Amino acid sequence: MAAAGVGRLTLVDRDRVTLENLNRQILYATADIGAWKADAAVARLSALNPECRLTGVRAEIDGANAAEIAGGADLILDGADTIETRFHLNRAAFEKGIPFIHGGIHGFDGMASSFVPGETCCFSCVFSEKKSSGNPAPAPRRTGPLPVLGPTAGMVAAIQSMEAIKYIIGAGDMLKNRLLRIRGLSMSVHFVHLAPDPACPVCGGKASAAHGND
Numbered sequence: 001m002a003a004a005g006v007g008r009l010t011l012v013d014r015d016r017v018t019l020e021n022l023n024r025q026i027l028y029a030t031a032d033i034g035a036w037k038a039d040a041a042v043a044r045l046s047a048l049n050p051e052c053r054l055t056g057v058r059a060e061i062d063g064a065n066a067a068e069i070a071g072g073a074d075l076i077l078d079g080a081d082t083i084e085t086r087f088h089l090n091r092a093a094f095e096k097g098i099p100f101i102h103g104g105i106h107g108f109d110g111m112a113s114s115f116v117p118g119e120t121c122c123f124s125c126v127f128s129e130k131k132s133s134g135n136p137a138p139a140p141r142r143t144g145p146l147p148v149l150g151p152t153a154g155m156v157a158a159i160q161s162m163e164a165i166k167y168i169i170g171a172g173d174m175l176k177n178r179l180l181r182i183r184g185l186s187m188s189v190h191f192v193h194l195a196p197d198p199a200c201p202v203c204g205g206k207a208s209a210a211h212g213n214d
Helices: 019-023 037-048 066-070 083-096 150-169
Strands: 008-013 053-058 100-106 109-115 178-183 188-193
Touching: 008 037, 037 053, 066 083, 083 100, 100 150, 109 150, 150 178
Parallel strands: 008 053
Antiparallel strands: 100 109, 109 178, 178 188
């Protein structure tokens, strides 16, 4: 996003850089081990694009601070590692009426989708304990570290960035009401069509599935 010329970025992370991060989090280097991720990211990206206004936030996103952290953002890019954090970000995005661009990985597999308030279902419609008919199974609750492969993270992050750029410049068709799934071992890609859940505790399933792209 910084290299693409986005004018303002807020980077939120609660952790410090560790050795096991470096296989996939190429924003950091060995010399950054032990540094706060948000601080190291701001320093690196400021050197890349000094015209980008960068804010680093050392915090864990929760229900109390998600909306405040989102501030005046135009969209939210999801790089979270727990589904609970994603629920908080999704609710903040819905309340502010801005897109929530989701990306998730597990080993060789990845997924991405763009949830746009008023136009699509929301994240909680799809990944909830009580899923609606026709939507994929809910994501499992995280009980320990998930297997993460660097190339998978890179592919999914690139797709999320593409979605963000398309939204910013108003071009192309986003992943609205579609979940793109990547299988790295077979190098196969397919789409799952999503639908609003009338029982969703966030959006109430009010968006029309007709806004999705084929």
